[in-house]
Amino acid sequence: MSSHYAVDAKPSNPAQLAKLVSTEPRALKWPIVVDWEGGKAAVGDVDGVKRILEDLRKQRDGEAKGDD
Template identity: 35%
Template sequence: MSFRFHRSIPNLSIFHNARSAHSERILQLLRSSLSNPYAPPRRIAAAGAKAEISGTSTIKKLLQRPLEFNLDVSTAPPTPDQYQTMLDYLRTQQLTQSFFTGPSSLARFLVKHAQPVSSTEELSELASKNPSSVRWPVVVHWDNGLVAIEREDEVNNILEVIYEEANGGVSVQQQDWLT
């Protein structure tokens, strides 16, 4: 008899501003990872380096299928409660994961020279009234408590987490050995 645990589909949100080039590019990256075979950039680089050394390529093995996740695209700014949840996630990320950078405070959401805010309510109001004062996009992996603000490398880190979960945490070297 075999037992199989059902894995739920991850839930991601992108708080998107169509006037932001960063936001457009990252939205395209997310949509592309849903429709085209995806492998994390770091894994492709590692596979390329290994291919140079050994003469065998594992890149095709990495590019098996698109990622599977629910993507919610919101053109409205986050609510104060959503911002508070994101701040909690950022504080946890700083403690547990070295690939996410930056402060875990409200300032992390603001562009340089933006008026300072002292609460998530003020931040949400500022994002509604003056979207150019806020960094776009904000991508949230609600199930794993991960947040990426404006930076494509942080979004790729979130996608890599989804990739590894979908592949049972199997690394490139393990995939080679198994196939």
């Protein structure tokens, strides 16, 4: 059983997302992590957050290969 609230709506733009969340706040999945410079985001996915953080660590430590 998922700990996330299920909705049928699939917002495709920020305005639709804002409307959905204003009426069904539980529909938004956490955590939300965005790497603005790398163009990556993870929503409701802890493994996705770990990948973003690992990519940032590799960049910081000079281990990144090209445009990871």
